[in-house]
Amino acid sequence: MTPxxxxxxxxxxxxxxxxxxxxxxxxxxxxxxxxxRQGLDVPSFLPTIHGVRTVETIRRLxxxxxxxxxxxxxxxxxxxxxxxDIEPIPGAPAFLAALPAHAWAVVTSAPRALAExxxxxxxxxxxxxxxxxxxxxxxxxxPDCFLLAAERLGVAAADCMVFEDAxxxxxAAEAAGAAVIVITATHHRTLATAHPTIASYDALSITTDRxxxxxxxxxxxx
Numbered sequence: 430m431t432p433x434x435x436x437x438x439x440x441x442x443x444x445x446x447x448x449x450x451x452x453x454x455x456x457x458x459x460x461x462x463x464x465x466r467q468g469l470d471v472p473s474f475l476p477t478i479h480g481v482r483t484v485e486t487i488r489r490l491x492x493x494x495x496x497x498x499x500x501x502x503x504x505x506x507x508x509x510x511x512x513x514d515i516e517p518i519p520g521a522p523a524f525l526a527a528l529p530a531h532a533w534a535v536v537t538s539a540p541r542a543l544a545e546x547x548x549x550x551x552x553x554x555x556x557x558x559x560x561x562x563x564x565x566x567x568x569x570x571x572p573d574c575f576l577l578a579a580e581r582l583g584v585a586a587a588d589c590m591v592f593e594d595a596x597x598x599x600x601a602a603e604a605a606g607a608a609v610i611v612i613t614a615t616h617h618r619t620l621a622t623a624h625p626t627i628a629s630y631d632a633l634s635i636t637t638d639r640x641x642x643x644x645x646x647x648x649x650x651x
Contacts, residue, residue, distance in 0.1 A: 521629075
């Protein structure tokens with residue numbers, strides 16, 4: 430188990446899907462319908478959708494005769510209508526509630542409207558700052574989203590801890606120079622990573638003071 434960093438951080442930056450809430454079933458239902466319409470092999474396609482912007486997922490397929498922006502809008506509308514089984518990652522509500530409002534943000538590849546819908550469906554608060562798909566030109570794995578979040582919080586990206594679950598987001602955080610902790614709650618197989626990992630926020634405790642935010646693993650009961 431990779432140890433947690435012992436230093437303090439100016440801010441925490443959270444990916445959303447798979448990191449503070451689980452929307453995998455909802456997303457995969459919508460994407461399955463779309464993929465079947467396009468004649469794609471669904472089992473091989475679905476693992477490619479996570480952690481990146483919808484329009485970029487579609488664009489990189491280079492399918493003939495389609496408008497990626499229009500198709501992305503269709504997928505987003507389908508996802509907006511399907512939120513019944515979205516739920517928070519265990520421990521996330523209490524963990525987020527313990528953070529100072531000036532020191533955290535959600536940084537997601539989802540469009541803002543979909544992100545807000547999913548947060549509400551999961552019973553999570555809207556963050557004091559959100560960087561969404563439409564806020565950057567280049568999505569994850571480019572670092573732009575995390576750099577923008579740090580800038581708007583008034584801190585350096587190198588002084589931020591990023592909470593991520595997907596390879597594209599981890600790569601984006603690394604490129605931004607931030608520290609990373611990987612949330613494995615929705616992983617079906619082990620992700621090879623040199624970063625610390627946790628299965629839920631119940632596995633973390635947090636301290637805050639004027640020097641910043643620090644993480645620890647709770648001591649096991651005696």
